Amino acid sequence: MSAAADKARRRVRRAPHVFCTWQGEGRLVQSPRRASGVPASPLVMDVLDQLGAWTDVDRLARTVDLPPPVLDIVLEGLSAHGLIETEGDRVTVDDGRPEATPWHGWSPAAYLFHLATRDVTFARRDSAEPDSRTPRPPAELPPLGTFDIALPPPGLADASLRATLRDRRTHRRFAPGPIPIEALGTLLGITFGVQAWAHAGEGPLALKTSPSGGARHSLEAYVWVRRVDQVAPGLYHYRPGPHALTRLDDRTEPGSVTSWLPAQPGYEDAAVVVVLSSELARVAWRYRSARAYRVVLIECGHLAQTFCLVATALGLAPFCTAALADTVIEGDLGLDGRMQPAMYVVGAGRVVPGAWQPHAGQPAPPLEITELGRALADRVTRRSNGPRPRRRRASGR
Numbered sequence: 001m002s003a004a005a006d007k008a009r010r011r012v013r014r015a016p017h018v019f020c021t022w023q024g025e026g027r028l029v030q031s032p033r034r035a036s037g038v039p040a041s042p043l044v045m046d047v048l049d050q051l052g053a054w055t056d057v058d059r060l061a062r063t064v065d066l067p068p069p070v071l072d073i074v075l076e077g078l079s080a081h082g083l084i085e086t087e088g089d090r091v092t093v094d095d096g097r098p099e100a101t102p103w104h105g106w107s108p109a110a111y112l113f114h115l116a117t118r119d120v121t122f123a124r125r126d127s128a129e130p131d132s133r134t135p136r137p138p139a140e141l142p143p144l145g146t147f148d149i150a151l152p153p154p155g156l157a158d159a160s161l162r163a164t165l166r167d168r169r170t171h172r173r174f175a176p177g178p179i180p181i182e183a184l185g186t187l188l189g190i191t192f193g194v195q196a197w198a199h200a201g202e203g204p205l206a207l208k209t210s211p212s213g214g215a216r217h218s219l220e221a222y223v224w225v226r227r228v229d230q231v232a233p234g235l236y237h238y239r240p241g242p243h244a245l246t247r248l249d250d251r252t253e254p255g256s257v258t259s260w261l262p263a264q265p266g267y268e269d270a271a272v273v274v275v276l277s278s279e280l281a282r283v284a285w286r287y288r289s290a291r292a293y294r295v296v297l298i299e300c301g302h303l304a305q306t307f308c309l310v311a312t313a314l315g316l317a318p319f320c321t322a323a324l325a326d327t328v329i330e331g332d333l334g335l336d337g338r339m340q341p342a343m344y345v346v347g348a349g350r351v352v353p354g355a356w357q358p359h360a361g362q363p364a365p366p367l368e369i370t371e372l373g374r375a376l377a378d379r380v381t382r383r384s385n386g387p388r389p390r391r392r393r394a395s396g397r
């Protein structure tokens, strides 16, 4: 069969969740996965209107009354912008409809944002390269007024808390060997375990070491045990009430950590990898606003920080990463990506002895410890004598 006949016979459809905005003078149609779109001309809209289902290209040419070579150019442009899909190609956007899912009660913008940030290709160089066209934004804001009040140095009496806060670093290489089961129990129990049940009118509400909007605690911990004494390697779900791990029947470990965390080979030696997945229905049952999704994202940060601090206190090397292969992780764990999306990954392993070195093969950047940093390192807690007097800065902003 000729290439031209192949082209005519192929089937295309509109990519799911394509949306339209009004910008300046005109309309723009785009995919949630792309930063740019194409002008929503009558021709583009006509073609997209016809493509609600898989459609033969030759039939489409007749319907929109375009010569096939011209239609090919239009389709190439739409495909390059992620606006149409060709049958047989890898589908990159979840095509499930948000109806009958927790997203339905929130603004469509929440779902579009969620889709826009899924399965990002972190391996692509340009996705994480600094923008060379503009200067780097300053790391600190300039003074926003004329006066400063110099604050007393931090004085945290609890030396072990001080040391834990000071020593937490993100590790991306780990010493070989297992961590004790007790360490795993401590990590999971303190971070995700239920510390108390509050008996509210709606039913029992879990209280944990982290806060949670409306005490929904939608984030579940799925644990990939890799090297833990007395626990067989495999995929587990942590049950926060009884403080137990349930082995996920019929689920097999992926071949490598990089299939979950692309382009991050350093995590291969981690002892444990924990996926935070949100049971969105728990949140949507109470909150019918897109802000509920923001709350879920914020809660990921609370739990991850607790996990990293507990790991540090245990003398382990923690990490957290947002560079996930969402769809692969959800598939491996048997999660429904629309109802129970993978949101964030944390993990821990054994510390490599010697100075902290975030990346294998690269020296650690030189650190200049600040006054505040030194205060955490101080053995003696300094007493506060109250705020120092205001100082007028020599020059204003």
Ligand SMILES: Cc1cc2nc3c(=O)[nH]c(=O)nc-3n(C[C@H](O)[C@H](O)[C@H](O)COP(=O)(O)O)c2cc1C
Pocket: 168, 169, 170, 171, 172, 264, 320, 321, 322, 323
């Ligand atoms: C939300 C979030 C996402 C992150 N994603 C990644 C990531 O994709 N890859 C990675 O190597 N580190 C990731 N990190 C770790 C940061 O790179 C790290 O926190 C930062 O370099 C500061 O170093 P520190 O954690 O040792 O203070 C992430 C951290 C946060 C809070």
